[in-house]
Amino acid sequence: ALPRLAVSDTAHKFPPAQHNHLAVLRKNRFAELSAAELEVQLTRIRNTVMQPGVPVGALTLDNHDNWTHAREALLALPGNAEKAQLVESAMIVLCLDDSAPITREEIWAAWVGNRWYDKHQRMSFI
Numbered sequence: 001a002l003p004r005l006a007v008s009d010t011a012h013k014f015p016p017a018q019h020n021h022l023a024v025l026r027k028n029r030f031a032e033l034s035a036a037e038l039e040v041q042l043t044r045i046r047n048t049v050m051q052p053g054v055p056v057g058a059l060t061l062d063n064h065d066n067w068t069h070a071r072e073a074l075l076a077l078p079g080n081a082e083k084a085q086l087v088e089s090a091m092i093v094l095c096l097d098d099s100a101p102i103t104r105e106e107i108w109a110a111w112v113g114n115r116w117y118d119k120h121q122r123m124s125f126i
Helices: 035-048 056-061 064-075 080-088 104-111
Strands: 021-026 029-034 093-096 122-125
Touching (some): 029 035, 035 093
Parallel strands (some): 093 122
Antiparallel strands (some): 021 029
16 A cells, blocks of 8 residues: 655635735735725725716627627727726726626626626626
C-alpha cells in the first residue's frame, strides 16, 4: 500500500464577522479595503443615481453579430464611447439592483438591462 500523503490543498473557513474585507493587490503590494469603506462608496453611488438610464445592457444579450452592429451605432452617439470604455476596460463589473425578483418574468423586467453580458467578470448585488 502507498503511504498516505498529508493533504496540502484544503479550504479554510473564516468567520465573516472578523473577515469582511476586500484584498487589493497593486505592484506586488497588499492593501485592505474594509467592508465599511466599500459600503460607503457603494451607498454614495447608489444614492447618486436616481433615475434609471436606457437599458442598453440588454443589447449585449443578442447574438454577437447583432450586438456588434448595435454597439457601433451606440458608439457613434455622443458620450457613449467613454461609457463603453469604462465598462469594457474594467476588471470587474458590479451591478447594483433595487430588487430581488423571483420569477423569470420579474428577472427579465428588473435585471436584463442593468447588466453587461459581454463582460465575463460580472458580479451582481441587491
